[in-house]
Amino acid sequence: MIPVIVRLEVRNQNQKGMVLFLPVILAWIFVFALLIAVLPFVLVVALVTIGQGLGKRLLLFYPFFFATVLALSGLRIDVKSSANGKVFISFD
Amino acid sequence: MGEETKKILEMLHQGKITVEEAENLLAAISSENPSREGSTKNAGARKYLRVQVESEKEGTRVNVRIPLKLIRAGLKLAAFLPNGAQSQVNHALQQKGIDLSKLTPADLEELVANIDDLSVDVEGNADVEGKQKVRIYSE
Numbered sequence: 001m002i003p004v005i006v007r008l009e010v011r012n013q014n015q016k017g018m019v020l021f022l023p024v025i026l027a028w029i030f031v032f033a034l035l036i037a038v039l040p041f042v043l044v045v046a047l048v049t050i051g052q053g054l055g056k057r058l059l060l061f062y063p064f065f066f067a068t069v070l071a072l073s074g075l076r077i078d079v080k081s082s083a084n085g086k087v088f089i090s091f092d
Numbered sequence: 093m094g095e096e097t098k099k100i101l102e103m104l105h106q107g108k109i110t111v112e113e114a115e116n117l118l119a120a121i122s123s124e125n126p127s128r129e130g131s132t133k134n135a136g137a138r139k140y141l142r143v144q145v146e147s148e149k150e151g152t153r154v155n156v157r158i159p160l161k162l163i164r165a166g167l168k169l170a171a172f173l174p175n176g177a178q179s180q181v182n183h184a185l186q187q188k189g190i191d192l193s194k195l196t197p198a199d200l201e202e203l204v205a206n207i208d209d210l211s212v213d214v215e216g217n218a219d220v221e222g223k224q225k226v227r228i229y230s231e
Contacts, residue, residue, distance in 0.1 A: 071161035082151030
């Protein structure tokens with residue numbers, strides 16, 4: 001499932017800080033719209049450069065990029081330090 | 093007859109392995125714990141690679157959970173890196189004593205496919221840079 005919200009938590013050593021819930025779904029909508037908008041140009045460039053191998057790469061970029069975005073869900077990074085505080089990033 | 097036995101017999105039939113090798117493989121299967129099948133099923137259900145680092149120095153704790161799907165997708169996406177960038181990355185890694193230039197995408201795929209059984213525990217030298225503990229496993 002595509003990550004909808006990114007939770008970003010930053011705290012200092014005194015446990016003071018902030019928790020942000022970023023609606024990353026909005027960014028995906030923008031990115032996907034952009035990718036679809038440039039698709040005709042990508043197809044033209046891919047057809048022109050298919051002999052050099054670049055065309056195939058360009059065409060395969062779309063499915064691989066979507067697969068990577070879909071797989072982001074569940075990624076969690078948690079860094080705690082008694083000296084510097086805490087950073088927590090979660091893709092849900 | 094188990095699936096592994098069938099595969100071994102098929103490989104023998106196709107001439108991929110010798111009779112002696114097949115015998116060894118069958119012996120290895122039969123000597124394994126009966127609970128192994130259950131653990132393999134659990135391994136297939138594993139979804140995340142967990143990296144935990146604990147350092148006494150500054151009391152740092154790092155806990156990263158990476159979906160295995162993301163690793164697979166990232167490996168495929170990494171193939172889109174321009175050759176120049178890839179060689180620069182390899183060069184930078186070689187300066188740190190890591191040589192990944194001989195590692196092919198097929199090798200990486202195999203590594204990720206078998207990551208289910210991975211469990212690495214590393215304990216650092218306390219005298220040099222404070223006690224450090226690194227644990228990598230799948231869950």
